[in-house]
Amino acid sequence: MSTGKYKWIGTRVDRPDGADKVTGRARFGADFNMPGQLIGRVLRSPHAHAIIKSVDTSAAEKLPGVKAVVTAKDLPEQPNVIVPAGEMQVNLRDITRNILAREKVLFEGHPIAAVAATTDAIAKQAVELIKVEYEVLPHVIDVTEAMKPGAPVLHDHLITEGVKPAPTKASNIAKRMDNTKGDFEAGLKQAEIVVEREYTTQAVHQGYIEPHATLASAAEDGQVQLWSTTQGHFQVRGFVSRLLGIETSQIRVTPSEIGGGFGGKTVVYLEPIAVRLSQKSGKPVKMVMTREEVFRASGPAPGGTVRVKLGAKKDGTIVAAECEIALQAGAFPGSPLGPACWTSFACYDIPNIKVVGFDVVSNRPKVAAYRAPGAPISAWGVESTLDVLALELGMDPIDLRLKNAAKKGTKTSYGPTFDTIGFVETLEAVKKSAHYKTPPKPGYARGVAAGFWFNVGADSSAASHVAEDGTVTVISGNPDIGGSRASLALMAAEELGVDYSKVRPIIADTSSIGFNFVTGGSRVTFATGLAVVNSVRDMIRELKVRAAKTWGVDPDAVIWEDGVAKPAGSNVGEFEPLTLSQLAATAGKTGGPINGHAQLNAQGAGPGFGVHVVDLKVDRDTGCVHIDRYTAAQDVGTAIHPSYVEGQIQGGAVQGIGWALNEEYIYNAKGRLDNAGFLDYRMPVASDLPMIDALVVEVPNPHHPYGVRGVGEVPIVPPLAAVGNAVARSINIRMTDLPLSPPRLSAAIDAATPKMAAE
Amino acid sequence: MAKMHITTTINGEPTEFLCDPQQSMLDVLRDNLGLTGSKEGCGSGDCGACSITLDGRLVCACLMLAPEAEGKKIETVEGIAKGDQLHPLQKKFVEFAALQCGICTPGVLVAAKALLEKNNNPTETEVRFWLAGNLCRCTGYDKIIRAVMDVAADMRGAAR
Ligand code: FES
Ligand code: FES
Numbered sequence: 001m002s003t004g005k006y007k008w009i010g011t012r013v014d015r016p017d018g019a020d021k022v023t024g025r026a027r028f029g030a031d032f033n034m035p036g037q038l039i040g041r042v043l044r045s046p047h048a049h050a051i052i053k054s055v056d057t058s059a060a061e062k063l064p065g066v067k068a069v070v071t072a073k074d075l076p077e078q079p080n081v082i083v084p085a086g087e088m089q090v091n092l093r094d095i096t097r098n099i100l101a102r103e104k105v106l107f108e109g110h111p112i113a114a115v116a117a118t119t120d121a122i123a124k125q126a127v128e129l130i131k132v133e134y135e136v137l138p139h140v141i142d143v144t145e146a147m148k149p150g151a152p153v154l155h156d157h158l159i160t161e162g163v164k165p166a167p168t169k170a171s172n173i174a175k176r177m178d179n180t181k182g183d184f185e186a187g188l189k190q191a192e193i194v195v196e197r198e199y200t201t202q203a204v205h206q207g208y209i210e211p212h213a214t215l216a217s218a219a220e221d222g223q224v225q226l227w228s229t230t231q232g233h234f235q236v237r238g239f240v241s242r243l244l245g246i247e248t249s250q251i252r253v254t255p256s257e258i259g260g261g262f263g264g265k266t267v268v269y270l271e272p273i274a275v276r277l278s279q280k281s282g283k284p285v286k287m288v289m290t291r292e293e294v295f296r297a298s299g300p301a302p303g304g305t306v307r308v309k310l311g312a313k314k315d316g317t318i319v320a321a322e323c324e325i326a327l328q329a330g331a332f333p334g335s336p337l338g339p340a341c342w343t344s345f346a347c348y349d350i351p352n353i354k355v356v357g358f359d360v361v362s363n364r365p366k367v368a369a370y371r372a373p374g375a376p377i378s379a380w381g382v383e384s385t386l387d388v389l390a391l392e393l394g395m396d397p398i399d400l401r402l403k404n405a406a407k408k409g410t411k412t413s414y415g416p417t418f419d420t421i422g423f424v425e426t427l428e429a430v431k432k433s434a435h436y437k438t439p440p441k442p443g444y445a446r447g448v449a450a451g452f453w454f455n456v457g458a459d460s461s462a463a464s465h466v467a468e469d470g471t472v473t474v475i476s477g478n479p480d481i482g483g484s485r486a487s488l489a490l491m492a493a494e495e496l497g498v499d500y501s502k503v504r505p506i507i508a509d510t511s512s513i514g515f516n517f518v519t520g521g522s523r524v525t526f527a528t529g530l531a532v533v534n535s536v537r538d539m540i541r542e543l544k545v546r547a548a549k550t551w552g553v554d555p556d557a558v559i560w561e562d563g564v565a566k567p568a569g570s571n572v573g574e575f576e577p578l579t580l581s582q583l584a585a586t587a588g589k590t591g592g593p594i595n596g597h598a599q600l601n602a603q604g605a606g607p608g609f610g611v612h613v614v615d616l617k618v619d620r621d622t623g624c625v626h627i628d629r630y631t632a633a634q635d636v637g638t639a640i641h642p643s644y645v646e647g648q649i650q651g652g653a654v655q656g657i658g659w660a661l662n663e664e665y666i667y668n669a670k671g672r673l674d675n676a677g678f679l680d681y682r683m684p685v686a687s688d689l690p691m692i693d694a695l696v697v698e699v700p701n702p703h704h705p706y707g708v709r710g711v712g713e714v715p716i717v718p719p720l721a722a723v724g725n726a727v728a729r730s731i732n733i734r735m736t737d738l739p740l741s742p743p744r745l746s747a748a749i750d751a752a753t754p755k756m757a758a759e
Numbered sequence: 760m761a762k763m764h765i766t767t768t769i770n771g772e773p774t775e776f777l778c779d780p781q782q783s784m785l786d787v788l789r790d791n792l793g794l795t796g797s798k799e800g801c802g803s804g805d806c807g808a809c810s811i812t813l814d815g816r817l818v819c820a821c822l823m824l825a826p827e828a829e830g831k832k833i834e835t836v837e838g839i840a841k842g843d844q845l846h847p848l849q850k851k852f853v854e855f856a857a858l859q860c861g862i863c864t865p866g867v868l869v870a871a872k873a874l875l876e877k878n879n880n881p882t883e884t885e886v887r888f889w890l891a892g893n894l895c896r897c898t899g900y901d902k903i904i905r906a907v908m909d910v911a912a913d914m915r916g917a918a919r
Binding site: 012014017018019021022026027028031206207208209210211257258259260261262288291481482641643646647650652654655677678679683686687689692694 | 789797800801802808835845853854855856859860863884887890891894895896897898899902903
């Protein structure tokens with residue numbers, strides 16, 4: 001690790017919010033209450049696809065205790081305009097319809113109306129009193145079905161984008177996109193071996209344990225306060241402003257502690273409704289989703305189909321690669337298709353690449369970002385096909401990847417040329433690892449796969465304040481979803497040369513710090529970290545000015561070192577160093593409070609690469625997979641707080657294992673979700689897993705003062721194929737459809753086993 | 760419907776509350792008594808975020824009816840630290856980074872404490888199965904399991 005080079009960076013300090021979070025004191029979304037608050041509840045569609053003929057709320061309004069009812073009529077119509085939403089994009093016209101349905105309901109669970117009442121029981125009763133007249137329409141759930149001519153069309157206005165000439169008829173294909181490098185067809189002609197496979201994945205939910213929750217208080221003078229569990233309170237403010245027509249400065253959003261998000265809490269669902277209910281009732285309104293609502297109407301990540309074709313030389317050199325992806329967008333356009341396409345071959349230096357993608361709507365909840373959005377799906381296809389190639393060539397899977405690995409200078413199919421990256425180092429770290437050098441236990445098989453994520457920079461603001469006693473507050477605006485307070489404080493302490501315990505990181509509300517883009521895309525430690533470092537540098541500049549004033553010298557004659565101001569050289573004069581607390585004590589005489597500020601649009605987020613290795617066995621009778629050993633290696637740039645870096649890698653890997661083995665949205669014939677609960681939507685539990693060895697590789701990002709790369713997204717990318725490749729080597733059957741659940745595996749094993757006639 | 764008057768003990772404090780007969784213990788803790796440390800992740804007994812102990816037995820507060828608290832002893836996450844002293848499990852969870860978002864942490868701590876009170880020498884498999892009812896989506900469980908095992912080792916060391 002980085003210890004040695006730095007004093008604080010690379011150490012495993014206690015997180016600043018640790019005590020709060022182990023005692024139950026930390027306040028999460030549902031833990032906020034206000035005197036006189038009402039409880040809001042949502043009426044949701046029981047149908048997958050239907051025209052709303054009428055909504056009659058009169059009986060609900062008459063119920064004693066009901067203080068307000070809202071329907072889509074209470075939200076102004078929105079223009080057909082695309083705006084960024086976290087790592088994804090949304091159309092304002094669509095998002096207002098996702099929050100409250102207008103002409104049609106497009107998925108089971110689609111909100112139609114909401115009520116606020118004095119108690120939860122009354123609110124629930126009122127919801128049942130709302131009468132909706134539907135004209136039920138045929139629905140379509142599956143992507144392949146939705147793409148067929150003659151499929152029920154969700155949006156009459158939806159003309160496929162990216163096709164020339166533009167189609168004249170509406171369809172469910174919202175967009176076609178492609179990116180190419182070289183000439184795929186020509187490249188394929190040079191190939192000595194060609195492999196091609198088709199794959200599917202199912203929709204999966206982010207699975208954060210804390211349901212969406214919000215508390216809204218709209219005052220009579222037009223000011224609005226919101227407390228919300230979100231990955232981006234500035235984004236909540238922006239959407240509430242746009243969707244309700246309230247000036248941004250009138251809205252103050254305070255983020256609660258957030259109980260997981262993984263991309264799924266970059267979307268607004270409840271907030272505009274709660275604000276509108278509060279405006280109409282004149283009372284604060286609290287809304288919390290049930291787990292069932294979370295499954296039916298928030299998230300999920302898309303499922304999709306992937307076809308991959310690889311052409312290679314006998315020595316393993318890949319000369320041509322093609323990937324075709326179709327992703328579920330859910331009820332409205334906008335799946336993470338771009339990242340799915342762009343990441344598909346990003347790990348490899350291949351001269352000829354062709355990638356085509358389709359964004360497809362169907363009667364499912366609108367998808368949301370989920371950790372490296374889109375990337376695990378294309379990687380499932382690409383990394384599985386690479387394994388087929390490795391087996392056919394008789395090549396070690398790491399060697400095959402090393403042979404084709406992207407390096408500094410490799411041009412990607414989507415445009416950029418890589419600067420310093422650590423894919424080769426990560427592959428080599430795995431090759432040298434104790435795990436890889438030890439053969440799997442008898443009966444177990446090994447799978448390997450790699451993964452890539454760009455990592456994100458974007459807008460951040462930060463401020464640093466010196467308190468009267470010389471301790472420091474560092475203020476930023478990104479909810480801490482997994483230990484970022486500690487990472488930011490470590491960088492501030494390092495920069496300032498003071499003890500970590502003297503730096504207090506604070507997450508400010510939308511009115512107390514400048515704009516910050518969402519906590520997502522693995523950007524906080526990188527981009528907000530950069531803003532924090534710059535704000536500390538700004539503060540140091542001021543500290544030097546104050547020392548200069550104290551000594552009566554020029555500010556340029558002062559340096560800041562190890563937490564004290566010193567004369568730059570002996571020619572400046574003989575002065576005792578001034579500490580932070582000394583400078584703070586005299587601040588009133590030298591120019592007032594000492595603060596620093598920074599704002600930036602961070603560029604140069606260093607891409608991250610991961611390589612995972614898993615040893616597992618398949619029980620041939622039950623189809624159950626038992627994982628014996630798992631190693632996840634990743635280039636993290638610099639591990640600011642190694643424990644939280646490892647934690648990101650371990651957590652991401654396990655989410656990927658869940659995606660590979662069990663998790664899926666299961667629909668019945670009526671287009672209703674059959675497994676909207678943690679019992680039937682099977683996420684990994686402690687007894688499913690071994691320890692996850694996080695192998696941290698550090699190839700510093702040249703575009704960050706401490707070499708930070710984002711960490712959180714990459715680890716969910718490799719596990720799907722790592723598990724699938726191990727399963728293929730275990731049972732000699734190449735499974736192409738996720739999840740590799742016990743019923744699916746045992747069916748595949750049975751189908752491949754010659755009938756034992758005698759028995 | 761008439762409210763029920765319940766007399767119980769919560770984290771050692773004699774406590775009385777009024778509740779509806781069908782109200783869950785979790786709702787009473789969170790909404791009536793302001794003990795919001797116990798979390799609701801599912802409301803159906805599947806996530807363990809609401810874990811409490813009832814007369815020493817680990818239960819899901821979301822599945823328990825509040826009137827069942829009558830005459831019993833309840834322990835929640837708020838009762839784990841003693842005064843200004845964190846419990847060894849709490850300290851170790853922070854030290855080992857056994858929490859990321861922290862929403863599962865109250866339930867995991869209550870469950871882990873209940874395990875160690877029964878068995879201070881659990882195997883890794885025993886810890887994994889004991890905590891199988893506590894979903895954590897952030898950590899992949901690795902650091903949670905290590906923290907619990909380490910506290911158990913410390914406890915045995917101290918007992919020696
Ligand atoms: S809330 Fe009780 S088990 Fe999930
Ligand atoms: S730390 Fe987030 S769910 Fe466990």
